[in-house]
Amino acid sequence: MFSFFKKNKKDVQTTNKPAVVEIEDYSDVAPIGKYIKEQTGINFDRQQGILKSKMTSFCKIRDIRSFQTCLRRVLAESELKQDLINYITTNETYFYRELRQIHDFVDHVKQEHKKVDILCAPCASGEEPYSLAIALLEANVSYHEFTITAIDISTEALELAKRAIYKERNVKNLSDDLKSKYFDFKENNYVLKEQIKNLVTFAQINVFEKEFQELGKFDYVFSRNMLIYFDKETKLKAKEILESMLKDKEKAVYFGHADLY
Ligand SMILES: C[S@@+](CC[C@H](N)C(=O)[O-])C[C@H]1O[C@@H](n2cnc3c(N)ncnc32)[C@H](O)[C@@H]1O
Structure with a gap:
């Protein structure tokens, strides 16, 4: 009665052929x-x-x-x-990179007298969005007056951003005062204080995917040192997408100095 389960000898494949090695x-x-x-x-x-x-x-x-x-x-x-x-991906970044642009941004925010939404795309390991937060606080802009959204395509970079523990080379542009005000120094690392970490919302997003544009519109958009890795046609496409993220079409995106060449 169990013959149904028995394999006919003729049907059994012999598999003593050598395994195929690619x-x-x-x-x-x-x-x-x-x-x-x-x-x-x-x-x-x-x-x-x-x-x-x-x-x-x-x-x-x-x-x-x-x-x-x-x-x-x-x-x-x-x-x-x-x-x-x-x-x-190349995730190289550091605090207060291209500081003149950050000063220019802070000056504009101070003239707004309203809450502003800021986008940092890409943020790599977090130094740029955290720099924006620190620069605003240093200029007496209250944390109630801004939001910062930061995205990157690399999950590894975003893990580091959320951890927010940095080496000396990452904070080399910060004064000793800023380092001691915003970081705890532990085991040779600069550990960003929780109150600054809490000011940035991170997400893993590719700027070319529709989720990016679904983030909404922003008063300020930073996109520095990503376009340098793209060819001319892709740079133009990315530039158009990034500019479309601004609430006010008259404003400009903050690109890195080498990005558009
Ligand atoms: C050199 S970092 C720039 C970080 C920071 N903006 C700065 O200027 O210091 C470039 C980042 O772009 C990210 N990236 C590259 N292509 C991307 C894409 N299509 N969408 C989002 N992020 C991307 C990489 O993962 C990398 O972290």
Whole structure:
């Protein structure tokens, strides 16, 4: 009566064939470069050598034997896609970067006499939005008078932003007074005080995705040192999107000095 469950000897596949081992092939990185550009805007067209060496390490660490397999898996696995984005983005930043723009922004906010909404896109590991908060408080703008929303495509950078523990090189532009006022110095690190951390809302968003524009409109938009990684066409597209985030079309986005060239 159990014959239904028994396998006919003839049907049983013998699997003593040798396992197929994929041949290692890290030669053609162009399809991954194209995918990265489509997804993030970041352009490696003139840095194929750098991309190839970065991607070879990315694959080897994960035991992925070819760029073709890597791309196939990135397309299918959202976690691996995010790992790739975290890996290829450059998150370099520091407090009070391009300070003149920050002073200019503070002067404008002081003339507003109303609550202002500020967007920082991208924020990397948080130094820029926290700098804006500190600069406003230093100019006697009360924390009731502003909101700061900060976004980045990298989850790794955002983890660091939310943790807000910095090294000396990240705070090198701050005076000793500012360091002691806004940070606790613990085990050689500068730990940002909770009251400043609480002034910034972080979110993982790609500026090219619709979630970005769903954030609403802002009085001030900072977007510094991201467009430098894009090609001309992508820069223009990003510029248009970022400008569309302003409540007042007469105002300008704060871009980094090298961003638009
Ligand atoms: C060099 S950091 C700039 C940080 C800060 N604005 C500054 O000027 O110091 C560039 C950041 O852009 C982010 N980024 C790149 N492409 C992005 C995209 N499509 N959407 C959102 N963030 C992106 C990267 O993850 C990286 O953290």
